[in-house]
Amino acid sequence: MAALCLGLAMALAGCAALDPAADSSGRDPRAAAPEALRFSDLYAGSTSRGLAFSEKLRSLAGSVVSMKGFMAPPLKPALDFFVLTAQPMSVCPFCDTDASWPADIVLVYLKDGALASPTTAPIQVTGALEVGSHTDPVTGFVSQVRIVADRVDMLE
Amino acid sequence: MRKLSKILSLALAVMMAAGAQGASLAEDASPSIRIFPVDRATILAGAVVDFKVEVNYSGGTADDVAVTLDGVPAVDVFGAATSEGITPEDGTYAMWEGVTFTRPGAVEVSVSANVNGITTEKTVAYTVLEAGEKKARNVILMIGDGLAQPTRTAARIMSKNLTEGRFNGYLNMDVMDVATLVTTSGIAALVTDSANSASAYATGHKTANNAMGVYTYNPNVDDQVGAKVENIIELAKRAGMSTGIVSTSEITDATPSAMFTHILKRSNMQAIADQMFLEGQRPDVILGGGAWWFWPSTTTGSKRADERDLIADFEGEGYAFVGSATELAAVDTASASRLLGLFNSGNMSPYVDKFIEKSPDILKGFDDQPSLMAMTKAAIDVLSQNEEGFFLMVEGALIDKQEHAMDWERAVVDTIEFDQAVGIAKDFADINDDTLVIVVADHSHSISVYGTIDTSKPGLEGLGVYENAKFPTYADEDGDGFPDVISPDITLAIGWGNHPSYYEDFRYHAVPSAPAVIVDDVAVANANGRAEDALLIAGNLTPEQPQEVHSADDVTLTAYGAGSSYFNKTLTDNTEVFFAMVNALGLNPLEFGK
Structure with a gap:
């Protein structure tokens, strides 16, 4: 698994994991493998009165998870957050007023100072899971599920 | 280092794009006057409009600004301006909000201003129209979003097929009383979007892309005050009629919301949902997708940034709420006078996915969505109880969205679904011969x-x-x-x-x-x-475009029933669709409340 180059902060450091502890200590501080979360795991049901988080999602809130998906077309060239989607998005809902986000998306925040470059390769995001409505203070983007990423890995 | 240089080059590209925008503004750097409504606008006598005069690129130094209508100072016609301020184009404006033009005929507006000792002038002309005698009790405006003529041809082939070159049958939209071609451009660009074009149908005024029910040249500039123009739902409500919107998209999307909203940016869907509830703009029947704009932010899946529960607000106003095809079918349309139906969190699913493929991965739990036919029938059943008549807009929204994705089978099957909804509207029109049915695209596609x-x-x-x-x-x-x-x-x-x-x-x-x-x-x-x-x-679009885009080709309009002869002409400007509707309904705002 190739580590994804994460922009300015990591550009000269060989594009390794975001958390330097994982490399320098010689051991992964999260010895227990993170729980794998799939897009189909997010919601237990959909009705016109609202969606329902799955039991699995609720139970994992606050713990470290890993999730595979695609990076949606970004708002700007260098990112401190991005949207993880189940399928590659052909449109950019940030910039195309015709486009809407699907319900099953995950907002990925990168840790302090880290930036990501856009990619269409499938990626795996690992980090702490947050569940519940949140409005991004800068962009106003409303999200339901977030991962504060420790690392982002390219799968191809 | 390669990544670093790429990031820097992208940042540079963004800066250059911003610079290019600045340059385009600077092109007009000499003082210039802008007047809303724009030159050659047609205005319905008695309709409520904001009259706005801007003196741009004046550095705020314009003085001796003189505004006259047919030679009479504006202050003597409309009174003092109700608001004044600065424009995004380094200028100042004065606006007379909520005025009416009452005398049918031509109106000439002249504005002159002194900027740094140089006099700048502009004159525009309006035509004020009065509706003719009432011909129809009801109007059903059926908009196939992106219903380019070839989608009508392809739908006829898929649905009816041909034998020895002759069609084995025709679509409902093929068998109408009259046909015309409609031109679709807006005030600021050749190729329209769905907001601008639907706004022309709803208000009789063209504006810029992304805007609805307000005049602007650049809706993406913040801190501007748009000049509002009254729309068909506001007029119909003032006339005591019932109103409805039906769409397979999010019901806050451009086409349905243009019927009632005044907004600079179509993407501001939370504000559009909020406007949908305002008494003067609130449709009696609302059926479509986009439930997540109605859920409080505390509800999982909500797109709202506040805790407002709009479904509860509508229920508080006596609306029956339904969330599935089964619930819609169970509505007692004889007793319900207000109906809110939201059948998906976002856009509803194409017909192919709702009723043929039925893939759980696509439907994502919304596996009981109604057809556009069922929504159209329910809307007509509820609205037709009002003896004063009704205005109903029905949109086949996903024709366009599937064309953007170049998925022609889904686009054409949705065209057939839309056509069957047209059949329901025509059947209703046949009952009392007092209904105008209009079938039209809002813009073309390059299919x-x-x-x-x-x-x-x-x-x-x-x-x-x-x-x-x-x-x-x-x-x-x-x-x-x-x-x-x-x-x-x-x-x-x-x-x-x-x-x-x-x-x-x-x-x-x-x-x-x-x-x-x-x-x-x-x-x-x-x-x-x-x-x-x-x-x-190989693509023939600029490299940032991942989808097929709208085209400026004329679109076909076919009309049926009372008042349809208005379209008995070769070429029709898109704003005339509004006047065809008010003419059929005999809507004369000067008579409202008398």
């Missing part, structure tokens, strides 16, 4: 039917053009109007006049496959879901 495909052969070997274009093998044994098989042995060859780079495999995709995806800000052909022998077609 074209150029031959047929023998799907037993690989790639281009299956393509037939001219005499080799053997008739397709669509069949409708069950008589439901939809082809029994979406992709039979011989299907259609569909081409696109504009497109990103994409893989053409001449095959139906049961699982939708995007034509292109964005990689480093550039659209790249998407091979996922495409056949191995697919042809890579």
Whole structure:
């Protein structure tokens, strides 16, 4: 698994994991493998009165998870957050007023100072899971599920 | 370092783009006057409009600003301006909000201003129109979003097919009283979007793309005050009529919301949902997708940034709420006078996915969505109880969205669904002969039917053009109007006049496959879901466009019933659709409340 180059902060450091502890200590501080979360795991049901988080999602809130998906077309060239989607998005809902986000998306925040470059390769995001409505203070983007990423890995 | 330089070059590109925008503003750097409504506008006598005069690129130094209407100072016609301020184009404005033009005929507006000792002048002319005698009690405006003429042709082929060159039957929208061609451009660009064009139908005024019910040249500039123009739902409500909007998209999307809203940016859907509830703009029947704009932020899946529960607000005003096809079918339309139905969190699913493929991965739990026919029937049943009549807008929204994705089978099957809703509207019009039914696109797409495909052969070997274009093998044994098989042995060859780079495999995709995806800000052909022998077609759009885009071609309008003769002309400007509706209904705001 190739580590994804994460922009300015990591550009000269060989594009390794975001958390330097994982490399320098010689051991992964999260010895227990993170729980794998799939897009189909997010919601237990959909009705016109609202969606329902799955039991699995609720139970994992606050713990470290890993999730595979695609990076949606970004708002700007260098990112401190991005949207993880189940399928590659052909449109950019940030910039195309015709486009809407699907319900099953995950907002990925990168840790302090880290930036990501856009990619269409499938990626795996690992980090702490947050569940519940949140409005991004800068962009106003409303999200339901977030991962504060420790690392982002390219799968191809 | 390669990544670093790429990031820097992208940042530079963004800065250059911003600089280019600044340059385009600077082109007009000499003082100039702008007047809303714009030159050659037609205004309904008695309709409420904001009259606005801007003196731009004046550095705020304009003085001796004189505004006259037919030579009479504006202050003597409308009173003092109700608001003044600065414009985004380094100027100042004065606005007379909520005024009316009452005398039918021509009006000449002249404005002069002194900027740094130089006099700048501008004159515009309006035509004020009064509706004729009432001909229709009801109007049903049926908008096929992106219903380019070739989608009508393709839908007729898929639904009815041909024998020896003659169609075996016609669509409902083919058998109407009158047809005309409609031109669709807005005030600031040749190619319209759905907001601008639907706003022209709803208000009789063209504006800029993204805006609805307000005049602006650049809706993306913040801190500006748009000049509002009254829309068809506001007028119909003032006349005591019932009103409704039905769409297969989010009900806050451009076409349905243009019927009632005043907003600079169509993407501001929370504000549009809030306006939908305002008494003067609130439709009696609201059916479509986009439930997540009605859920409080505390509800999972909500797109709202506040805790307002709009469904509860509507229920508090006596609306019956339904969330599925089953619940919609159970509504007692004889007793319900207000109905809110939201059938998906976002856009509803295309007909192919709702009723044919039914893939759980696509439907994502919304596996009981109604057809556009069921929504149209319910809306008419509820609204037709009002003896003062009704205005209903029905939109086949996903025709356009599937054309953008270059998924022609889904677009054309949704066209058939839309046509069956047209049939329901025509059946209602036949009962009392007091209803005008208009079927029209809001803009075109670059789609074209150029031959047929023998799907037993690989790639281009299956393509037939001219005499080799053997008739397709669509069949409708069950008589439901939809082809029994979406992709039979011989299907259609569909081409696109504009497109990103994409893989053409001449095959139906049961699982939708995007034509292109964005990689480093550039659209790249998407091979996922495409056949191995697919042809890579080089794009002819700028590289940031991952989808097919609208075209400026004229669109076909067909009309049926009372008042349809208004369209008995060759070419119709899109703003005239509004005047056809108010003329059919005899809507004269000067008589409201008398």
